[in-house]
Amino acid sequence: MKTYDFDQTVDRAGTYSIKWDQLPADAPAGSLPLWIADMDFPCADPILDAIRRRVDRQILGYTTHNTKDYKDAVTGWFRRRHGWEIDPDTLCYSPGVVPALSFLVDILAQPGDGVLIQRPVYHPFTATVENTGRRVVNNPLLYENGHYTIDFQGLEEKMALPSVKGMILCSPHNPVGRVWTEEELRRTVDICKTYDKWIICDEIHCDLLREGVQHHPILQVCPDYSHRIIACTAPSKTFNLAGMQLSNLVIPNPVYRELWRHETGDRFPVASTGPLSIAAMTAAYNESEDWLDQALRYLDGNFAYAREFFAERLPQATVCDGQGTYLLWVDLRAYCSDAAALRNKMVREAGLVLDEGDLFGPEGAGFERINLACPRGVLRDCLERMARVLR
Ligand SMILES: Cc1ncc(COP(=O)(O)O)c(C=O)c1O
Structure with missing residues (x-):
C-alpha cells in the first residue's frame, strides 16, 4: 500500500x-x-491512472453512466463504508448536488411554498430556494459554547405550517461540522412524518469524518419513510473530484424518480456524464x-x-x-x-x-x-x- x-x-x-x-x-x-x-x-493514484488510461483510448464521445459497473461502484462504496444497502434502481445521476437541489425543489414544491433550512448552512440552500421562487423558512441551529444542535421545537412548529412542504437537511452539516446522531436524525424524520413533509438530505460530506465519528445515512436510519426522502451523494468532496461534476441521488420513491427523469431529461446532456468523470469515480469508489x-x-x-x-x-x-x-x-x-x-x-x-x-x-x-x-x-x-x- x-x-x-x-x-x-x-x-x-x-x-x-x-x-x-x-x-x-x-x-x-x-x-x-x-x-x-x-x-x-x-x-x-488509482484515480489519476484511470483517467490516463481513459485518455489513452483517444476518443471522448458521449458516455453513459447507466451501467452495472457504475452502479456497482456506488452501491459497493456505501455498503462497505457505511453499511448502507442502496437499491441500484433508485440511483439517479446529476452533474452536481447544487443543480440537483434546484430540480428537486422544483419537483417537490410549488412557487411560493415554504422550504425549511437550518442556518448557518451551505449558502446555495438559500439561493436554490429563492431562485426557484420558493420561500426560505429558516429554523436556525441552536448554538452554545461552540456546539450546534437542532432546534426541534422550532422545527416542529414550522413543519406544522401547511405552507411548508419539506426541508433540505445538511448531513453532515456544512459549515458547522456537526455529524448528526442517529437520534437527531430520527427526531427530524419523526417530525416530518407527523406532518407528511419531504426531506432532501444532502450527504455530500458523509465520508469526511474525524476518527471515531460515524455518519448515519438518513435512508438507512429511517427506511420506513424512504418514500418521502431523497439523499444526495457524490465522490467529489470525498476524493477531491469537484471539477469532475458527477453526483448520485438516491430516490427510493418511483414517482419522484419519474418526475426527476421528466424534469431533467432534456436539460442534462443527452448521454450524460463525461467519460473522464466516470473513470475517476469508479476508480475512486473501487480502488481509493x-x-x-x-x-x-x-x-x-x-x-x-x-x-x-x-x-x-x-x-x-x-x-x-x-x-x-x-x-x-x-x-x-x-x-x-x-x-x-x-x-x-x-x-x-x-x-x-x-x-x-x-x-x-x-x-x-x-x-x-x-x-x-x-x-x-x-x-x-x-x-x-x-x-x-x-x-
Ligand atoms: C453541503 C454541500 N452540498 C453541495 C456542495 C456542492 O455540490 P456540487 O459541487 O456537487 O454541486 C457542497 C460544496 O461545498 C456542499 O458543501
Whole structure:
C-alpha cells in the first residue's frame, strides 16, 4: 500500500482553479486561499491512472453512466463504508448536488411554498430556494459554547405550517461540522412524518469524518419513510473530484424518480456524464479507500493542530464541533464583533481568503470557515497570519 504525502505542496496557479485563480480583487499578492471546498491534496493514484488510461483510448464521445459497473461502484462504496444497502434502481445521476437541489425543489414544491433550512448552512440552500421562487423558512441551529444542535421545537412548529412542504437537511452539516446522531436524525424524520413533509438530505460530506465519528445515512436510519426522502451523494468532496461534476441521488420513491427523469431529461446532456468523470469515480469508489483513510488521518492532525493553535495563541476564539467535513468553523466575535471589519482584516491585512461566516446566513456573522484540506505548512502560515492581525 502506498503512503501518500499530504505535506507536499502542489502548485494550482494557472489551472483556472476557482480557489487559487479567482481571489477577491482586494486580496493582496501572496494571499492564501483556504476557502471554497476542494482539497489541495493530489488525487489518489488509482484515480489519476484511470483517467490516463481513459485518455489513452483517444476518443471522448458521449458516455453513459447507466451501467452495472457504475452502479456497482456506488452501491459497493456505501455498503462497505457505511453499511448502507442502496437499491441500484433508485440511483439517479446529476452533474452536481447544487443543480440537483434546484430540480428537486422544483419537483417537490410549488412557487411560493415554504422550504425549511437550518442556518448557518451551505449558502446555495438559500439561493436554490429563492431562485426557484420558493420561500426560505429558516429554523436556525441552536448554538452554545461552540456546539450546534437542532432546534426541534422550532422545527416542529414550522413543519406544522401547511405552507411548508419539506426541508433540505445538511448531513453532515456544512459549515458547522456537526455529524448528526442517529437520534437527531430520527427526531427530524419523526417530525416530518407527523406532518407528511419531504426531506432532501444532502450527504455530500458523509465520508469526511474525524476518527471515531460515524455518519448515519438518513435512508438507512429511517427506511420506513424512504418514500418521502431523497439523499444526495457524490465522490467529489470525498476524493477531491469537484471539477469532475458527477453526483448520485438516491430516490427510493418511483414517482419522484419519474418526475426527476421528466424534469431533467432534456436539460442534462443527452448521454450524460463525461467519460473522464466516470473513470475517476469508479476508480475512486473501487480502488481509493486507502487514500481516503490516510487523508482523513492527516485532516485529524490538521484539526488538532488548529485547535491547539487557537487555544494557545487566540484563546478567545471558539472552535466549533468539527466532527465532520474538512471545514473548521471558528467564532471570532471576541476579537472582532463587526463582520465587515473582520473580513477586511482577513483579506486585506492578513492576505487570507476564507469563507466569511455571514455567507451562510446572518447567524454566521463574526465566524470564519477555514478549509483545512491543505498541507500543514499552509495551515500554519494561515493561522500565524490570523494571529498577527487579531491580537
Ligand atoms: C453541503 C454541500 N452540498 C453541495 C456542495 C456542492 O455540490 P456540487 O459541487 O456537487 O454541486 C457542497 C460544496 O461545498 C456542499 O458543501
